[in-house]
Each structure stands twice: as structure tokens, then as C-alpha cells.
Amino acid sequence: MRFDEQSPRFTPQLVTYLSISPAPRLSARQWGVLLLLQAAGYFGQFDRTIFGMAVPQIQSDFGLSDSEISYAASFVGFAAVLASGISCLSDRFGRARVLTWTLVPYTLATACTAVSTGICSFAIFQFLAAAFITAEGIISHVIVLEEMPAECRGWAIGALNTGSACGAGLALLLFGVSNGAWRLMYSLSILPLLGVGYVRRHLPETRRWSSLKDVSTARALQLEDPGGIQLPTTTMGSPVVKQQHAAILIATFLGSLFPSSANFNVSKHIQVVHGFGASGFAKLSLIGGLLSLSAFALAGYLGDRYGRKKLGVVGILVKTAVDVAFYSVAAGADSVAWIILLFCLRMALGMALDTNFQALSGEVFPTERRTTAQGFLVLTAGLGGPLGLLLSTRLVPYVGSVAAASRLLAYGQLICACIVCVWLPETKGRELEEINA
Structure with a gap:
């Protein structure tokens, strides 16, 4: 795989054929990075x-009640706490390096889930797997944002998500x-363990992080030699920027x-409830996923x-x-x-959002x-998800x-729409440095 930054920008014919929205022209390095991240x-x-997918089967095998499986899912959801800590490391050690650190633990933890003897061991293995998978996803999205041109960052995020969704499609099929x-x-x-070495050798560090590291090194040298070149000071951000950060945390x-x-x-x-069964649900999810798969890239475009604000x-x-x-x-033949x-609309809208x-x-x-903030956002979402499940469990006796x-x-969710509309900025077409000025 070539990572030539100086190569002319181009669009692979296969991408042009498969993408429902106009595909951008990227360098060989950018296409290569996107492909490796899609594979991960x-x-x-x-x-x-x-x-x-397998909630009913897991619940049956372990003899769990509805509340018990909800509590297990809530525990797994708290893996965002560990994922947040792991992803923060990439702000210090580099995006590519830390991403490769996540690959082996998540594959081993997921494989160990297959030999779980009860819900406790199952939840622990899934907690570990979810933490490293989530950290890998956080870092992958940051790499895409830092590597891709401003005019097509959304499309690139959508393309990354499309590759990931194909993995979900394989799971549905199996x-x-x-x-x-x-x-x-x-x-x-x-099986993914076989490709870890290849990713480690070929995934480059982002230019923005490398440049930031160079500036940090120069700043450290400046402290040792105050008479050297004066570098610009860093700022903590304006009140408006801080308000935007708080708003996106609350909305998340x-x-x-x-x-x-x-x-x-x-x-x-x-x-x-609707009697589709495991096989019927898998077929429906696969068909719905295929029909909705274009929602990722289309939403990005x-x-x-x-x-993004208006679309959100x-x-x-x-x-x-x-x-x-x-x-x-209501359940019944007339409602199929x-x-x-x-179901298909929910899937497409979830992908787009x-x-x-x-x-x-x-x-x-x-x-x-950036990665620390993304990890904190995932932590915030990871806390919100389990709390939502717990709240739902508590509401059931009252609502039936x-x-x-x-x-x-x-x-x-209507509250989230209000927050996005009032407090978040529009970022389309702007360089990252301009957005954070």
C-alpha cells in the first residue's frame, strides 16, 4: 500500500461506483489511511x-430476567470509562501508535466471551472488549478529521462508518x-489478530499531531534557551468556545x-413482540442495513x-x-x-446522525x-446510555x-435538538485551526 502525499489527488473507480454521493479526490496517503481504518x-x-442481536439467546442460555439482562448491558456500557482513559493516551503518544495498542486486547477479550460460563464472566469480557473497541473507534475518527481536507471531512467520516457497518452486516448474516x-x-x-502487524507497519501518524509535537518540542527547548525564537502562546479558549464545549457535552x-x-x-x-425470531430479525437487519448503508456517506456529504448543524x-x-x-x-400480521x-428508517437515521x-x-x-475530548464525550455518552436503560427499567412498572x-x-431527544440549534457552531468547510481559533 502506497502512502505518497505528493501523488495527484484522485478518486478510485470502485469508490465512484459504490458511493451514492459525489466522492472527493484524495491523495494516495489519504485513501490508504481511510482503508486501514475501515478494516480496523x-x-x-x-x-x-x-x-x-443475541439478547434473547443470551438471556435464555443464562436464565436471565429482563431486568438482569438490562443490568448486564448497563455494566458493559460503563466500558466507556476505560475507553476514555485509553483514547486520551493518543494525545501524548500519537494517534497511530495507540490505535494499534487497542487491536490485540479487544480481539482476545471478544474471543474469550465465547467461553463465558455465566453472566458475570460474560459481562466482564464484554466490558473489556467494548472498552478497547470504543477506544479504537474514537482514535480512528480523530485520525480521519485530522488527515482529510476540510471540504470533505464529513464524507470521510461517513466512509469510515460505512466500512464499520459492513462488519455489522457480516455479523447479521452469520x-x-x-x-x-x-x-x-x-x-x-x-481472526483480526492476523492483520495487527500490517496495520502497525503501515498506518502513518497524522500530520497535525506530528506538527503539534514538533511545536511542543520547540517550546521545551525555548524554556531551556529563553533567547531563542519566540513561539506563540497557547490559550484556553474564549467564553463562547467554552460554552460550545459545554453544550456538546450536554447534548451528547x-x-x-x-x-x-x-x-x-x-x-x-x-x-x-412481532414474532420475527432470530433468523427473521437477522434477515430484516441485513436487508435494512444494505438499504440504509448509503446513509453514512450521504449524510457526510x-x-x-x-x-452539520442544520442537518443534525x-x-x-x-x-x-x-x-x-x-x-x-401493535403486533399482528397487519403491522408487518x-x-x-x-425499522429501516430508524437504522438509516441512526447512521446519518x-x-x-x-x-x-x-x-x-x-x-x-481532541482525542481527550472525544474520549470524554464517549464517557459522557457511555454514562448516559446505561442510565437511560436503568431509567427505562424503573419506568416499566408505572407505564406498563x-x-x-x-x-x-x-x-x-427534542431537548437535544434545541441545544444543537441554539448553542453549537457551524463547522462545514472550515479548517480545524479556524474553528478553534
Whole structure:
């Protein structure tokens, strides 16, 4: 694989053919970086998809109640705490180096999940796997933001997410073929170990982090020799910038808390309430995923062209309406078409919103603290998700069902739309240094 920065910018024919939105022209280095990160994300998403699909099977194998499986999922969700700490290391040691450190632990922890003897060992292995997979995802998105041109950062984030989603597609396919054999699927996660060495040798460090490191070194030398070249001082940011940072933290927390029950219970709602079963759910998810796969790159392109802020507000409003409708459809033969349509819409909207806010949340923080900030955002979301599940569990006795609790909490996403509309900046087409000036 070539990483020639001086090569003419081009668009591979395969990318042009597959992309539903206009694909950008990038250098060989940029295409190479994107491909390696897609490969890492592919296997990580394969691993993390299994738990969400196999909730009924895992619950049955371990003899768990609805509340017990929710508590286990909440515990795994707190892996964001460890992931945040791991990802912070890349601000000090480099993006590429720390990313390669995450690959071996997450593959081993996921493979060990296959031999879990009970829910405790299962939750511990999944906690470790989720921590390193999440850290890998954080760093991958930061690398894309720092390497890609300003006019197509959103598209590149969407392309990265598309590669990861293909891993989820493979998991869905195997889940259907194996009729929910989750232990077999977890055992296959050992295979990515074969490619760790290749990634370690070929993934370059980002130019922005390298430049920042050079400035830090020069600043250290300046302290030793005060008579040398004077470097510009760093600032902590204006009150407006600090307000934007606080707003995105709050929006991230609430955006994870309110839809967490709706997201977590999709598998069981489809398989049990609507009677699709494991095989039917896998087929539906695979078909819906294929139909929605273009949402990643399309959302990135639309954000690059029309603005991430505008797209985000509209997306949240539509997603809220779809979540409420999804959990309002009664079970029965007459509702099959509606539930399939709403399921596919939920999937596409989730993909689009993820792409939009992954770009926006990374752009508003400076390079020297970008990965630390992203890790803190993931920690914030990781706390919001489990708390949302716990809140849903507590609401069920009062509202009558999991579906009703999920529906009620989904309305809270409207608060996130207000925060994005009022306090977050527009970042489309602007260099990272300009956004953080």
C-alpha cells in the first residue's frame, strides 16, 4: 500500500461506483489511511454487534430476567470509562501508535466471551472488549478529521462508518445462518489478530499531531534557551468556545440517555413482540442495513455541503418521531409492513446522525486535546446510555411495558435538538485551526 502525499489527488473507480454521493479526490496517503481504518472498524463493529442481536439467546442460555439482562448491558456500557482513559493516551503518544495498542486486547477479550460460563464472566469480557473497541473507534475518527481536507471531512467520516457497518452486516448474516449461535460468532473474533502487524507497519501518524509535537518540542527547548525564537502562546479558549464545549457535552449525554432504551430493545421487540425470531430479525437487519448503508456517506456529504448543524436538528426531530411510531405499532400480521419500514428508517437515521455528530464533535476541539475530548464525550455518552436503560427499567412498572417506557423516553431527544440549534457552531468547510481559533 502506497502512502505518497505528493501523488495527484484522485478518486478510485470502485469508490465512484459504490458511493451514492459525489466522492472527493484524495491523495494516495489519504485513501490508504481511510482503508486501514475501515478494516480496523470492520472487525470492531462485527464484535460489538453480536450482543445487541443475541439478547434473547443470551438471556435464555443464562436464565436471565429482563431486568438482569438490562443490568448486564448497563455494566458493559460503563466500558466507556476505560475507553476514555485509553483514547486520551493518543494525545501524548500519537494517534497511530495507540490505535494499534487497542487491536490485540479487544480481539482476545471478544474471543474469550465465547467461553463465558455465566453472566458475570460474560459481562466482564464484554466490558473489556467494548472498552478497547470504543477506544479504537474514537482514535480512528480523530485520525480521519485530522488527515482529510476540510471540504470533505464529513464524507470521510461517513466512509469510515460505512466500512464499520459492513462488519455489522457480516455479523447479521452469520447470526441468521447460525440461528443465533452467539458463542460461535464470538469465537471468530480471534481472526483480526492476523492483520495487527500490517496495520502497525503501515498506518502513518497524522500530520497535525506530528506538527503539534514538533511545536511542543520547540517550546521545551525555548524554556531551556529563553533567547531563542519566540513561539506563540497557547490559550484556553474564549467564553463562547467554552460554552460550545459545554453544550456538546450536554447534548451528547442526553442524546445517549433518551434513546438508549429504544435502541437496546429493538432486537427483542422485533424477535419476540412481532414474532420475527432470530433468523427473521437477522434477515430484516441485513436487508435494512444494505438499504440504509448509503446513509453514512450521504449524510457526510450533505453535512459538508449544507451544514452539520442544520442537518443534525432536522435529523433529531425525524428520529424522535420514528422512534415513537416504532414502539407504538401493535403486533399482528397487519403491522408487518409498518414495522419493517420504521425499522429501516430508524437504522438509516441512526447512521446519518452518528456521522454528522462524530464530525461536528471532533471539529470543535483543538488538536492538542481532541482525542481527550472525544474520549470524554464517549464517557459522557457511555454514562448516559446505561442510565437511560436503568431509567427505562424503573419506568416499566408505572407505564406498563418496555415499549411504553422506550416511547416515553424517546421524546427527550427534542431537548437535544434545541441545544444543537441554539448553542453549537457551524463547522462545514472550515479548517480545524479556524474553528478553534
